[in-house]
Amino acid sequence: MRSLRAFQSVAVLVAGLLPAVVANPQDAGTADKARLDRVHPSKPAYSPYAGRNFPTRPFFGDTHLHTGFSMDAGAFGARLTPRDAYRFARGEEVVSNTGQPVKLSRPLDFLVVADHSDGMGFFPQLMGGDPELLATPQGRKWYDQIRGGRGGEAALDIIVSFGKGEMPKGFPLPGTAAYRNAWMETIKAAEAYNDPGRFTAFIGFEWTSNTGGNNLHRNVIFRGTGAQAALVEPYTTLAPLGSDNPADLWKYMAVTQEKTGSEVLAIAHNGNLSNGRMFPMVEASGRAIDKEYVQTRARWEPLYEVTQTKGTGEAHPFLSPNDELAAFELWDRANLDGTVPKTRDMLEFEYARSGLKNGLVLEARLGTNPFKFGLIGSSDAHTGLAAMEEDNFFGKTAPQEPSPERMTKAFFDNPKTGVRIMDWEVGASGYAAVWATDNSREAIFDAMKRRETYATTGSRMIVRFFGGWEFAAADASDRLPAAIGYGKGVPMGGDLVAAPAGKAPTFLVAALKDPIGANLDRIQIVKGWVDSDGRAQEKVYDVAWSGDRKPGRDGKLPPVGSTVDVANATWTNTIGAPELIAVWKDPQFDPKLRAFYYLRVLEIPTPRWTAYDAKRFGVKPLPETRMTIQERAFTSPIWYSPS
Amino acid sequence: MSGHRIRVSLQGAMGAALFALATSAAACGLEDPGSISMRRGMLNMAYPESLHVGTAVWQAQLAGRLPRDPVLQFGELSADARSNLRLARAKLLLGRFAARLGTDAGASAPPSVAVVLLGPVLWSRLELDGARIVPALHVDGPEGGDVVLVTDLAAIEAVAAGSLGVREALDLGVMRLYGPPADVAAARDWLATRTRG
Numbered sequence: 001m002r003s004l005r006a007f008q009s010v011a012v013l014v015a016g017l018l019p020a021v022v023a024n025p026q027d028a029g030t031a032d033k034a035r036l037d038r039v040h041p042s043k044p045a046y047s048p049y050a051g052r053n054f055p056t057r058p059f060f061g062d063t064h065l066h067t068g069f070s071m072d073a074g075a076f077g078a079r080l081t082p083r084d085a086y087r088f089a090r091g092e093e094v095v096s097n098t099g100q101p102v103k104l105s106r107p108l109d110f111l112v113v114a115d116h117s118d119g120m121g122f123f124p125q126l127m128g129g130d131p132e133l134l135a136t137p138q139g140r141k142w143y144d145q146i147r148g149g150r151g152g153e154a155a156l157d158i159i160v161s162f163g164k165g166e167m168p169k170g171f172p173l174p175g176t177a178a179y180r181n182a183w184m185e186t187i188k189a190a191e192a193y194n195d196p197g198r199f200t201a202f203i204g205f206e207w208t209s210n211t212g213g214n215n216l217h218r219n220v221i222f223r224g225t226g227a228q229a230a231l232v233e234p235y236t237t238l239a240p241l242g243s244d245n246p247a248d249l250w251k252y253m254a255v256t257q258e259k260t261g262s263e264v265l266a267i268a269h270n271g272n273l274s275n276g277r278m279f280p281m282v283e284a285s286g287r288a289i290d291k292e293y294v295q296t297r298a299r300w301e302p303l304y305e306v307t308q309t310k311g312t313g314e315a316h317p318f319l320s321p322n323d324e325l326a327a328f329e330l331w332d333r334a335n336l337d338g339t340v341p342k343t344r345d346m347l348e349f350e351y352a353r354s355g356l357k358n359g360l361v362l363e364a365r366l367g368t369n370p371f372k373f374g375l376i377g378s379s380d381a382h383t384g385l386a387a388m389e390e391d392n393f394f395g396k397t398a399p400q401e402p403s404p405e406r407m408t409k410a411f412f413d414n415p416k417t418g419v420r421i422m423d424w425e426v427g428a429s430g431y432a433a434v435w436a437t438d439n440s441r442e443a444i445f446d447a448m449k450r451r452e453t454y455a456t457t458g459s460r461m462i463v464r465f466f467g468g469w470e471f472a473a474a475d476a477s478d479r480l481p482a483a484i485g486y487g488k489g490v491p492m493g494g495d496l497v498a499a500p501a502g503k504a505p506t507f508l509v510a511a512l513k514d515p516i517g518a519n520l521d522r523i524q525i526v527k528g529w530v531d532s533d534g535r536a537q538e539k540v541y542d543v544a545w546s547g548d549r550k551p552g553r554d555g556k557l558p559p560v561g562s563t564v565d566v567a568n569a570t571w572t573n574t575i576g577a578p579e580l581i582a583v584w585k586d587p588q589f590d591p592k593l594r595a596f597y598y599l600r601v602l603e604i605p606t607p608r609w610t611a612y613d614a615k616r617f618g619v620k621p622l623p624e625t626r627m628t629i630q631e632r633a634f635t636s637p638i639w640y641s642p643s
Numbered sequence: 644m645s646g647h648r649i650r651v652s653l654q655g656a657m658g659a660a661l662f663a664l665a666t667s668a669a670a671c672g673l674e675d676p677g678s679i680s681m682r683r684g685m686l687n688m689a690y691p692e693s694l695h696v697g698t699a700v701w702q703a704q705l706a707g708r709l710p711r712d713p714v715l716q717f718g719e720l721s722a723d724a725r726s727n728l729r730l731a732r733a734k735l736l737l738g739r740f741a742a743r744l745g746t747d748a749g750a751s752a753p754p755s756v757a758v759v760l761l762g763p764v765l766w767s768r769l770e771l772d773g774a775r776i777v778p779a780l781h782v783d784g785p786e787g788g789d790v791v792l793v794t795d796l797a798a799i800e801a802v803a804a805g806s807l808g809v810r811e812a813l814d815l816g817v818m819r820l821y822g823p824p825a826d827v828a829a830a831r832d833w834l835a836t837r838t839r840g
Binding site: 074075076077078079097098099100123127146147148149150151152154155397398399400401403404405408409410411420422617618619620622 | 678679680681682683684685686687688689691692694695697698699701704705711712715716717721722725757759762766783784785791816
């Protein structure tokens with residue numbers, strides 16, 4: 001372990017992580033002569049940066065943003081469109097749904113507008129007075145109800161009618177003109193704002209399986225062009241046109257790829273509201289997970305959304321009692337609609353760490369790991385605004401945009417089950433960081449597929465993670481660690497296979513603070529493995545940290561402390577470190593056992609969005625309100641297989 | 644409809660609020676806090692940019708133009724207690740607001756106006772009780788031909804106290820009127836002449 005204090009500007013520190021030699025990030029595995037010859041050309045250029053063709057910077061974005069085209073977002077008053085969403089994400093100032101000027105501190109690099117596929121574009125269509133819809137008694141009734149102040153009744157009637165499959169003529173179901181119009185506008189918006197090299201606008205949608213209130217949503221992203229995406233329409237959940245079964249979504253994806261020539265992938269929604277169904281060992285039908293399931297899921301779902309506004313789902317204290325940092329922005333009281341309270345037996349099947357562990361178990365049993373996913377964060381905001389900075393948080397829905405009351409209002413409240421979530425519990429999280437070779441649909445998509453990604457809870461810290469067999473302590477002293485990382489190992493998302501005799505995996509880990517954010521507290525490696533009895537295990541190691549802290553007798557590193565002035569919503573970077581870098585070797589490695597390793601990187605405590613609200617609005621928070629946060633990043637794992 | 648059917652059909656992130664709405668017979672969000680966001684959202688659909696009123700109100704509050712919400716200063720209050728307090732204040736201040744509009748309604752026929760407070764999405768109508776204008780509280784919504792006044796309690800409080808006129812409130816954006824242009828103009832003039840400004 002070693003810690004480096006700030007002695008250079010942030011710009012220089014960023015450059016320090018840039019690789020210097022040629023390598024191919026898709027070349028996973030142990031370095032050999034052929035590989036090294038490729039990495040180190042026989043006639044090296046003077047410039048350490050000439051000819052490099054591997055990712056040199058992470059691209060930050062949001063893979064999960066809704067606009068007024070989503071039925072629920074529209075019902076909650078969102079009027080921003082996909083075009084507004086792209087404009088905002090690429091750095092323009094826009095006027096929010098509540099009339100507030102808003103702009104990101106820095107542009108994002110990419111965005112997926114992922115409106116719900118069911119009923120896409122319905123509210124703009126209805127309130128725009130679509131003649132076909134208003135010619136029906138139902139459509140007319142809803143229109144009049146909303147105009148007449150009984151919008152709540154209308155919203156309920158719309159949703160119930162949808163559930164019964166009793167939608168009026170003109171309702172945007174796949175195959176209708178209205179649906180086609182909404183999908184084409186989604187595509188056109190992405191095409192209009194896609195600017196390779198500067199900003200990537202992906203085409204996508206969210207498939208919204210929610211049977212029983214259990215969230216099994218997936219965001220589907222197209223690699224290709226608008227012309228390709230226009231050859232199909234999004235997949236929905238209601239039969240006969242759609243299905244609530246993920247396996248049917250994967251079939252749709254296979255057909256779509258064949259029909260369009262565009263690759264597609266799906267990102268599973270944060271599973272914390274799935275009530276134990278996101279990472280199943282047994283399917284909802286009661287059938288045991290089989291080979292077909294594991295192979296199909298592994299093919300189509302390379303990534304998982306580990307953090308978003310509705311909580312962070314990396315780990316849970318009940319599942320990880322020795323992880324004192326597991327209790328972070330949890331939403332663990334119920335399913336999505338609050339109709340079924342959570343029970344502890346559900347947790348194992350909806351948190352990322354336990355999912356990764358059970359994936360190893362299934363791999364041992366069935367030959368394929370269905371939960372071999374990389375990690376990303378995204379917003380799931382329903383505002384058209386990917387504004388996930390603590391000091392610039394524009395909420396989850398339009399009525400939760402900044403106002404004096406949002407800290408004290410209920411997000412939802414189900415009196416029948418007693419499940420209540422307050423608005424203050426909504427998190428200003430998160431973003432996806434992708435190590436792509438350039439800012440284009442193709443490069444970012446390809447990096448997503450190889451899982452060279454990490455999640456952040458809103459910060460833009462830079463995180464590198466390489467695994468191999470030969471990393472040495474001196475590698476952490478190099479100012480170009482990425483060059484060493486790609487040269488001697490595999491990046492996050494990669495595989496290590498069949499340990500050489502007598503070797504244990506080594507890892508080169510490095511993190512830089514967000515240039516305008518907080519210093520770093522520590523880097524941890526989370527290891528999961530299946531022991532010789534077939535039981536999944538886990539352990540968290542502190543591998544790099546700021547200051548001269550010493551682990552206690554219990555092996556735990558003392559907290560970094562806090563400089564947060566909650567009343568004034570400020571903090572200082574007088575603690576923590578601007579960068580951390582280390583080489584770590586697994587001290588308890590057994591080459592016969594499957595394992596995974598991922599990084600968790602923590603910032604020092606900073607004010608949570610609630611603290612900014614309290615200060616700016618002069619409002620007293622409810623007693624239980626969290627006012628500080630330790631922003632963090634979670635990298636995709638590196639997996640080890642004995643063979 | 645059955646609860647099961649609702650559970651099956653709820654889509655997206657907002658199912659809980661819809662479910663709360665489905666199981667509530669409450670007339671406004673103060674009685675059913677879980678439904679407030681949905682109620683406001685639909686208001687924004689029916690009356691475009693009506694959510695802008697809320698922003699204009701807090702901006703005016705921070706600028707000292709409108710009184711702040713005293714309930715927000717009680718951090719120790721439960722959410723339920725806050726709702727109860729707000730409901731009581733809403734009833735009181737809407738009564739004062741109506742009283743401010745005068746008792747000489749017979750001199751000029753009052754326009755047909757429904758008032759919706761954006762915070763709780765609480766509807767009321769201004770009605771004549773003899774010569775007095777009184778608020779009919781907790782109505783379902785506007786009636787046919789009503790001009791809809793979207794505002795919030797702080798603006799109602801200021802107008803009731805005589806520190807703000809309706810015309811000024813409209814200029815500030817803390818009140819918005821919706822309806823046919825001629826009806827809106829008539830309602831605006833009528834309200835303005837009975838309040839400061």
